[in-house]
Amino acid sequence: MSISPLKEARRAPGSEWLKNHPRFLEQTYLISKRFIAKTYPWMQKLSPRIANKLMVRSEEVLKGWAFNCQMCGQCILHSTGMTCPMNCPKNLRNGPCGGVRHNGNCEVMPDMPCVWVQAWERSQHMTVYVNDIQTLQPPVNRSLQGTSSWANMLDGKDMQTPKGWG
Numbered sequence: 001m002s003i004s005p006l007k008e009a010r011r012a013p014g015s016e017w018l019k020n021h022p023r024f025l026e027q028t029y030l031i032s033k034r035f036i037a038k039t040y041p042w043m044q045k046l047s048p049r050i051a052n053k054l055m056v057r058s059e060e061v062l063k064g065w066a067f068n069c070q071m072c073g074q075c076i077l078h079s080t081g082m083t084c085p086m087n088c089p090k091n092l093r094n095g096p097c098g099g100v101r102h103n104g105n106c107e108v109m110p111d112m113p114c115v116w117v118q119a120w121e122r123s124q125h126m127t128v129y130v131n132d133i134q135t136l137q138p139p140v141n142r143s144l145q146g147t148s149s150w151a152n153m154l155d156g157k158d159m160q161t162p163k164g165w166g
């Protein structure tokens with residue numbers, strides 16, 4: 001069976017090691033969240049356009065390397081053991097499908113570990129967000145695709161229900 005290079009989780013050098021240290025990533029997340037919350041309003045005052053570009057580009061580069069971020073615009077990494085759920089070929093946001101193989105690999109891509117098996121195992125090494133993996137996630141809002149999840153979190157856009165979903 002051929003595997004789509006577009007969908008398979010990219011294993012960037014160093015990123016697997018990083019993802020296997022979720023407690024370290026959790027602390028990094030807490031620090032960066034505080035830092036961004038302080039600096040983003042200032043950046044916006046100077047230039048909303050540049051602030052937005054900077055946020056999007058930073059996420060593309062940093063989270064792209066570390067997590068193979070797909071820029072969904074509603075980051076839930078801290079709830080998924082710092083494993084990006086959008087790397088699941090089915091884009092599942094609330095746990096695995098019923099097709100996880102006996103070896104813990106994906107049913108769609110047999111050579112790839114199931115994103116949700118990794119998410120569960122990694123989440124159990126976290127301290128602050130250890131139980132967040134049990135939080136039920138809303139459907140992904142595709143209109144936020146390509147935008148900065150950091151900005152969306154600070155603007156509250158990632159928590160808004162799109163029109164018509166009522």
Ligand code: SF4
Binds near residue numbers: 069070073076077
């Ligand atoms: S922003 Fe979305 S696609 Fe990117 S790492 Fe977070 S959950 Fe994954």
